Amino acid sequence: MAILIVADHDNHTLQAATFSVLTAASEIVKHISDTELHLLIIGDECQSVVAMAQGITGLSKILVADYQIHQYPLAENIAPLIFSLVQEQGHCNDENREFDKVEYSHIITSAGTTGKDYQPRVAALLDVAQISDIISVESADTFKRPIYAGKAIATVQSSDAIKVLTVRSSAFTAASLTTELSAIESQVPVVALVAQADSGKSAFIKAELTQSSRPELTTAKIVISGGRGMQNTDNFELLYTLADQLHAAVGASRAAVDAGFVANDLQIGQTGKIVAPDLYIAVGISGAIQHIAGITGSKAIVAINNDPDAPIFDVADYCLVADLFEVLPELIAVLKVKD
């Protein structure tokens, strides 16, 4: 038996979410005897990702589908690939044409937008349910996941032979599974998968990605978020300055995104990103249920708001009732002095 982990990467590096998924997978392994971990890397010219993966301890096999059709992750091409891998219960090694019989009990990936896109498609092809956004592993078939914008936690048991899961990466610490082992010394076998045909049903046209030198929102240790109270795009500069002083990521509430202050990929909440930093600073955010859903995993929450009745103060550890336009410059000045 084996667990198939589908890697998150950008064709150059393995993304942090993969390491959280590895943690979740190793927690599943504790409940099953005699099981292996296989990492599946689907991409195009992703040799550096494979090299990184070879430094991960605990993997029994790395499966690689390195083909041009996977340059951009299209669900129509990824889902049949994973489906055939699991359904045939084995895979062909290109070089020696050996067929390895492996039965997969779990297919697991992170609940980023890519995983959310293809994983349910995989589940439907396999005619099994999918369990989305798990936050804990109770046993090999039982998992906890939030429902109703995190207002409730459901414990869900699957009766399917194959469990198809997505993992909330902020709920599992990113295991430092990498060793000093160089790729050459690594004993983890790398298996090249045979090419699949392009579905021909979808094509990548363009990407407009937000460029930022700040840490990635979902893995940052400190996150500073602005809401409607920021009033306009220019005022977000105050948050950027503060964020740079603290090496923090910048997030936003839906109100701030809808008003056009910042790009949509900064939205934190039920329908945006889920964060769980050591410190979350909410500035000018009232704290709607849908926003709180994205931040309750934070270790410490600071709220700065001029409305003493703002619901954000119900979840904040440190509440400062004040005008953010006075507080932010003060904070920036204080931090500058301490530098």
Next chain:
Amino acid sequence: MKILVAVKRVVDHKVNVRVKADETGIETANVKMAINPFCEIAIEQAVRFKEQGSVDEVVLVCIGPKEADVQLRAGLAFGADRAILIRTDEEVQSLDVAKILHKIVQEELPDVVLLGKQAIDTDNNQTGQMLAALTNMPQGTFASNIVFTVPNTVKVTREVDGGLVTLALSLPAVITVDLRLNIPRYASLPNIMKAKRKVITMTSPDSLGVSLSPRLTTLKVESPPVRQAGIKVADVAELVDKLQLQAKGFKWQY
């Protein structure tokens, strides 16, 4: 062109839901129900396409109890043409929803199936993708812009983790919508009155030949851990002090 829009009846998004004392689920008795906000955006988009002349017919489909006709009437008042209600009082899980919708797609042969990206009760974010798999259609998930182009192609701009990505999908296609696609209208009274005369066809999973087979059992539903009450700080100096000295699990170093 014909658009099929899937609609779910859920607890209104403004309701502060409570977990039942026996931890079997959420208290839904006497709680306000509404169209799932993402489904509302899907209906709005379909109706806009119809108003622009690129779509001839908008058909709503809902799986739920007979009370869900309230939500379907509300959707018809937006400007949809007719609706199908697949009546069941059972909990229908994503895979079975996709299977039922698959049957409807086979009957209706729409060019596009629009769904919300997720229902705000179960937060699964699965049904559209599963339907796309079963119907072997391409999928455009988390759409913030949809443009029809010739021949038989739809361009979908998607909200993804790093920003936006645009794909071209061949029709027929399944598209799930994100919040940024549009702002749904308020139905006017004349349109609400008109919607009363529109047809809602009733059917059931059985008569469509789908037997529900839930794969997941909810063992328990509990409230999330409650955060300890916080403290109020007087000014920035005190805030910085507290964060440096005693923030739980966090040492502020800069």
